[in-house]
Amino acid sequence: MAWYIKWAIMVIAAAIGLGGYNGIPWCKMGIAEWAYWIGAIGTIGTLIGTIWLATSENRRRREHALSTARIVIAKMQFPMIQTALAALRISNTLEEYQARIPTEQGLIQRMPQKWKNLGDELSAQEYWSADELVALLALDRSKAQFIAEFQSQILFVSKQLTGISSSERTVPQIMSDVQRAIKILRGAATSLSKIGEHLSSDTAFS
Template sequence: MRWFLIGYPALVATIAVVFLVQYFFCLSAEAWAAWVAALGTLLAFAGTIWLATSQYRLKQKADADIAHLVAARMSGELAAMIDRVEQIQARLTFGNPAELGPAFATHVFALKPDPISALGNADRLVLLSPLPNRAAHRIARAVGMIHGFSEELEPYMNISRWQQVTAAGREHYAKKWSKQIDQIFDLLKVAQLECVKASEIGAPLPTHEEIYGPWITDLEDF
């Protein structure tokens, strides 16, 4: 019906234009052939552009739908990861300096995501790339920082090695590690908020009508 409403007036307008041109200019058959060929080329070019644009929009919509599905799954995992990062931040702030290195390193190693998990899986992060605020890139960066952080902390998992560090050295490491943990927290938090927003768009909470059926709205009127 929509195409009929567009195509019928366009057909009538085309016939009217042809009639008026022929009436005023009396074009020969050769001239009409040239004009029709030129018009056909123009329409073919416009159709190609329209088709490419339509396909691009459909792909964007499909990519957004997939991103919303993956975000709904990953938002909970990101929230759990953020909770663990906050625990590490608290240990840095209130922990015993004499045991800070080994305890902190152990917790960071526990934080390290499995490469095949949702957070470390590159295929899933690619699916999240349509999300705003570069959420997928920030997750990837946070995971990379955690892996690099783990390698840096590995020597200090030994308590005797940590006890050899001076008080000034321990304070230096505590400040450095605190800054890195804060950066990881910020990256994950922004990404998690975008995943929550995307999951609310892609999978909104059901309405009463969806749960109980359309008749519930009739009961609410009484």
């Protein structure tokens, strides 16, 4: 709770107390009235105590969630960098293959195993779990969402590359798949690098 909120509560409580002291004829009250007021004051005190305990518990949970998120970020940093580098490297390899296919006779027939190898390399990266992304929500909800989306995109490309077969798809279809894979991987690599830098900066932990 911010200091100015505490001061505001104290001022309001003092004003209510002063108004009650001056406005209520205490000397004329009987036993029943005193019992009523004592009960009312006790109820108010209980309510204030309950609210204070609830806010304290919320603060404790929030601090615990932030601490957990920071630990998760430290654990995610290296896999995120490695995944971004792998995505960029594989996109460059795909671009090289894409440039060679129209000029090298028979290359397309030799490519399925190469596609599969690249897809397997992508799927073998160390990714982050759903629990880790949930923990990250305490720091930055949008970044956790973006990381999950980029992971899904990379795994989609991995599955696509693994399933490419020259006997089932035409050369234009394969070229289109490769071009889309290059675009997805480069976008994911760039975005993951930027997100990693942002999450590791001091402003992310403020």
